[in-house]
Amino acid sequence: MARPSLQTERQQSIMAAFTRCISKLGLEAASLDEIAKEAGMQRSLVRHFAGNREDLVNQVADYIASEFEHIWQAQGHSHRDDPSDDWLLNVLFSPAPETQYQIMLPAFYALLSAAHRYPSVRVRMTQCFELYVADLSLKLQARHKQATTDDCQQVALGIINIYFAWDSLRGLELNSTLIGNNEKLIKRLLSSLN
Template sequence: MARPSLQAERQQSIMAAFTRCISKLGLEAASLDEIAKEAGMQRSLVRHFAGNREDLVNQVADYVASKFENIWRQQEHSHREDLTNEWLVDVLFSTKPEAVYRTMLPAFYALLSASHRYPTVSVRMTQCFELYVADLSLELQRRHSQASSDDCQQVALGVINIYFAWDSLRGLELNPTLIRNNQQLIKRLLSSLK
């Protein structure tokens, strides 16, 4: 058995490679051979360190969801002092998201669309979505103490739904008016908490 640090390092390398393969090829076309090639290791080592295909899919769902959760929490934390509602629009509708985010976005949505075939993936993607809503609800409660927790959760759910719909279309060349209207819709939702 490999030493724990090597095991963890190899698993991270495999997950990063699998994520890139999903982003380039799609989930179903990202074979063990493609993952091994992308990771720069033999196929047998991919199986040794990460398991069979279903194990890999479950692990990459956790890897991708965790990365997105970390990005969200860093963005949220970096705007804690900005008490305006503009921070959220700036974070969600950034025209230049971080490179790691752009790389992982196709993998995230591929996993989301395949979650009906993988129960563990479905659970993990649900947790990720619910974390976004719960975190935003708490942040809205902090910023709008006069609003009820139900109102904050409803606004958070609306904002996150709008964001997920818009974000899933990020690869398209959307009309700037649509982007601006999405931003205005989020501002309108947030203003309902005043």
């Protein structure tokens, strides 16, 4: 197997470093110097391989959205043979999501909150959200054949909205009653498709 190009390898390293910086410091405080330090390279190399600050922000939005989409699709794929809807609760409300997901989560929400300032970030984050809804809608249609496409799309939108709200609060120590009610709300939405 051929070794990836140095350009691609360095860009991936820079995006991973930028993601960690955003998660630790926030988007605005994640400077080129901080990114270079986190990536273990000189600032000039960061600029050479990834461009200016705006280029970096656009690239990291694509990197993070792509990673989240990959995780989502892999989770759905791993439960494709489960005819019940229990897989969805297990995937969405896992008490211990995988490490990469946990590292990227604060950066994902930082990008969402900054999307109004960066048109390309807004477009990419919108695509990511819409992919979640469309993909879940298709999965629901496959499991609930009697439900209409419109019903599946509405339930998918409701579930993804609940999930994003709950996920954004993951850093809080919510009591078990709130978590349980969240799951019951999802089950209520899903039962409307029967």
